[in-house]
Amino acid sequence: MTDKNVISLDKIKVACRDCSLSTLCLPMGLRPEDVDRLDAIVKRNRPLQRGDHLFRAGESFRNLYVVKTGAVKTFTQNNDGDEQVVGFHLPGEVLGLDAIQDGHHGCSARALETTAICELPFDRLEDLSTNIPSLQHQMFRLLSKEIGQEAEMMALLGRSTAEERVASFLLSLSERFKRRGFSATDFFLSMSRQEIGSYLGLALETVSRLFTRFQDEQILKVERKHVQILDIDRLRAMINHNSNCEQHQARPSS
Amino acid sequence: MTDKNVISLDKIKVACRDCSLSTLCLPMGLRPEDVDRLDAIVKRNRPLQRGDHLFRAGESFRNLYVVKTGAVKTFTQNNDGDEQVVGFHLPGEVLGLDAIQDGHHGCSARALETTAICELPFDRLEDLSTNIPSLQHQMFRLLSKEIGQEAEMMALLGRSTAEERVASFLLSLSERFKRRGFSATDFFLSMSRQEIGSYLGLALETVSRLFTRFQDEQILKVERKHVQILDIDRLRAMINHNSNCEQHQARPSS
DNA sequence: ATGCTACTTTGACGTACATCAAATGGGTGG
DNA sequence: CCACCCATTTGATGTACGTCAAAGTAGCAT
Numbered sequence: 001m002t003d004k005n006v007i008s009l010d011k012i013k014v015a016c017r018d019c020s021l022s023t024l025c026l027p028m029g030l031r032p033e034d035v036d037r038l039d040a041i042v043k044r045n046r047p048l049q050r051g052d053h054l055f056r057a058g059e060s061f062r063n064l065y066v067v068k069t070g071a072v073k074t075f076t077q078n079n080d081g082d083e084q085v086v087g088f089h090l091p092g093e094v095l096g097l098d099a100i101q102d103g104h105h106g107c108s109a110r111a112l113e114t115t116a117i118c119e120l121p122f123d124r125l126e127d128l129s130t131n132i133p134s135l136q137h138q139m140f141r142l143l144s145k146e147i148g149q150e151a152e153m154m155a156l157l158g159r160s161t162a163e164e165r166v167a168s169f170l171l172s173l174s175e176r177f178k179r180r181g182f183s184a185t186d187f188f189l190s191m192s193r194q195e196i197g198s199y200l201g202l203a204l205e206t207v208s209r210l211f212t213r214f215q216d217e218q219i220l221k222v223e224r225k226h227v228q229i230l231d232i233d234r235l236r237a238m239i240n241h242n243s244n245c246e247q248h249q250a251r252p253s254s
Numbered sequence: 255m256t257d258k259n260v261i262s263l264d265k266i267k268v269a270c271r272d273c274s275l276s277t278l279c280l281p282m283g284l285r286p287e288d289v290d291r292l293d294a295i296v297k298r299n300r301p302l303q304r305g306d307h308l309f310r311a312g313e314s315f316r317n318l319y320v321v322k323t324g325a326v327k328t329f330t331q332n333n334d335g336d337e338q339v340v341g342f343h344l345p346g347e348v349l350g351l352d353a354i355q356d357g358h359h360g361c362s363a364r365a366l367e368t369t370a371i372c373e374l375p376f377d378r379l380e381d382l383s384t385n386i387p388s389l390q391h392q393m394f395r396l397l398s399k400e401i402g403q404e405a406e407m408m409a410l411l412g413r414s415t416a417e418e419r420v421a422s423f424l425l426s427l428s429e430r431f432k433r434r435g436f437s438a439t440d441f442f443l444s445m446s447r448q449e450i451g452s453y454l455g456l457a458l459e460t461v462s463r464l465f466t467r468f469q470d471e472q473i474l475k476v477e478r479k480h481v482q483i484l485d486i487d488r489l490r491a492m493i494n495h496n497s498n499c500e501q502h503q504a505r506p507s508s
Numbered sequence: 509a510t511g512c513t514a515c516t517t518t519g520a521c522g523t524a525c526a527t528c529a530a531a532t533g534g535g536t537g538g
Numbered sequence: 539c540c541a542c543c544c545a546t547t548t549g550a551t552g553t554a555c556g557t558c559a560a561a562g563t564a565g566c567a568t
Contacts, residue, residue: 086408087405097398098402106402106405107405126394130387133380139394140397143351143401144397146401147355147404148355148360150401151341151361153408154404154407158338158411158453161554193515193516193517198412200412203555204515205516205517205556205557206554206555206556209518209555211516224516224564415525416524447547448546458545459546459547462546466547478534478545478546
């Protein structure tokens with residue numbers, strides 16, 4: 001455990017130019033010298049442990065955060081005290097974009113597992129963006145991508161059956177893992193059934209039942225957090241059938 | 255009818271500095287000289303008639319569009335051929351933000367009534383943003399606001415009852431009309447029950463039934479497209495009761 | 509090992525909303 | 539003024555999914 005942490009700590013301090021995520025992350029498309037200028041404002045703190053907060057709803061906004069390793073959920077709290085999951089964030093994905101607007105975080109963020117984060121002071125990022133047009137462009141694209149993905153999610157929640165939602169969710173994870181160099185068909189869920197259900201607008205029991213059904217139908221093999229996709233085409237068929245045709249895959253990754 | 259058009263055409267050509275929307279729109283917070291530089295890239299074409307397309311899904315992205323008067327819906331098409339409404343856009347609200355990402359519109363936009371539009375060539379807007387830091391900041395805020403609003407909508411669709419959805423929708427319109435100087439309690443819906451239902455993830459009959467019920471309960475007076483809110487506090491109570499407490503009102507306007 | 513706790517699965521049941529169907533009413537064009 | 543069309547309303551019925559409840563199971567601390 002302590003050994004593992006030491007290793008992680010070493011890996012975290014990798015500069016943007018040497019980071020394996022650079023093709024997914026903000027530096028994407030920047031010239032090497034601009035990547036270094038970006039790198040100069042990035043802060044890399046010690047990793048979060050499962051359950052640690054990255055920020056809380058209502059806190060004032062100072063930084064954007066990029067997941068380097070691990071996974072983070074964002075969520076809001078309703079008055080019953082239980083939480084509504086707004087999103088899951090994998091390596092290379094940016095958090096805090098909704099807070100630029102009024103300088104306050106609208107949701108909380110919490111690590112689902114041991115997680116390394118790159119921290120970008122937003123005022124410095126803005127300064128840099130005025131000086132590096134391609135960085136400004138990249139920022140616009142990043143924000144726009146988030147808007148497009150959320151619109152897809154709205155369509156999913158507004159129209160789809162439980163089956164389609166769960167299928168979309170699994171395909172989204174699959175795509176995102178794949179782009180990050182992991183297996184597209186064999187991965188571990190870092191979130192609970194409860195959290196998946198909250199995100200998809202379903203009861204946790206419904207999520208569980210669908211996992212079971214997909215397994216019975218030889219589409220998946222599920223054992224607690226461990227998921228193997230056996231027949232990805234049938235998963236894809238589920239969402240192309242009843243749902244929007246615009247989006248070829250569920251949430252095309254980030 | 256022709257008379258009306260002539261009058262509209264005059265009003266449309268108003269420059270940003272003289273536009274009543276300038277406090278809601280992109281120029282918000284810019285210095286007067288910068289507003290003029292922004293104004294210089296704005297194109298103002300003849301108004302759209304009800305049913306006209308502003309852009310279609312798949313078209314390549316050239317411009318952002320701001321609604322000046324009227325109303326626009328954005329929507330995607332599913333393979334059954336029927337449409338999923340993604341959003342309704344009132345004066346001062348910007349369309350096309352999701353297309354920055356990959357240079358193609360992900361949804362179509364169509365006028366719900368006679369509508370005047372300001373057109374902003376995005377490449378020129380980007381250039382201007384690098385030269386006017388406050389414009390860049392304004393752009394970031396705009397994109398971020400859209401992200402926050404969509405997240406709220408996701409929460410609404412993921413968790414709420416039909417009652418809450420319709421209440422939220424009405425409160426959202428109310429707030430947005432109010433900020434634009436119109437009555438917050440007496441307005442006309444430019445969209446059909448079908449379109450409202452599609453947007454809220456409900457059947458049109460459910461929307462109709464809830465309008466009727468709210469009217470029976472003395473919360474609304476509805477006569478076809480004409481809505482009067484009689485008891486806005488009870489509408490608010492509906493969404494504070496079962497739904498998220500984070501958001502004070504449904505979709506705080508744009 | 510042993511027990512505790514949290515998560516997951518599975519079953520039984522109820523309900524909010526979709527769907528189907530028909531009646532009503534406004535608006536538009538002849 | 540009439541006829542047609544489409545939006546809306548209203549009613550009847552079905553069902554997908556939520557809720558409640560209980561049993562099974564892994565992980566963890568002692």
